Amino acid sequence: MASNDSDAPRPVIGVTTYLERAKTGVWDVPAAFLPKVYFDAVTRAGGIVVLLPPQPVGPGIAERVLDGLDGLILTGGKDVDPARYGQHPHPATDAPRTDRDEWEDALLRVALERRVPFFGICRGLQVLNVALGGTLHQHLPDVIGSSRYNAGGGIFTKNEVRLEPATRLASILAGHDRLSVLSYHHQAIDRLADGLVVSASADDGVVQAVELSSSQFAIAVQWHPEESAEDLRLFDALVDAARVHADRRIGAIA
């Protein structure tokens, strides 16, 4: 459970957003947005949320952004451009979101380089694997013959995952070797990137969580923990790691 010590400064968590056509009231425009459940989970865990909309990322920009962050979350969204892992698009693959791909890749690389605590959610897990040299299955129904992970219509489906023992994920979700999760994805990891270990998988072999094999806090899940408000342990763990990172950062400056 994240310590909510009222005296400790709340860590600042950067959270990436969608950049899509959005309709609200009289407006029907391209907009950056993020479902409220994401930032509710971070604030309930004791973090301060800073939204990070996709934007041009030239030299030094990701570094300037990370200068002000104690943790980073890459959130859910449209498919990663398959050209980033050397493939042509599958007919079911979303049109590329090049701006978001480039933005999140740059933020992630600086976060990993600086050991800023990282948490990837759904698309965020896929961005991590691709950034480190891995590949994706572009359309899981072709691979497993089921749409159990994406029934469409914005409806999350319930699936069960098996946690790998002796992983950071297993220690965060202690007491469980299997977990019921909420899914909404039609892609998943195919070739696992070097430096990552699988920390959860499903009975059909689909990778459901990964983490860096090093001691750095860098975990990513293919499911949507933000949709399960009753279990925020993953957000608690990120905020706790971010608080430690902040203390070290502030200590180094002082």
Ligand SMILES: N[C@@H](CCC(=O)NCCCC(=O)O)C(=O)O
């Ligand atoms: N597009 C990828 C990642 C899935 C994901 O992030 N799902 C959350 C919502 C997706 C959306 O907004 O369309 C995949 O499908 O595997």
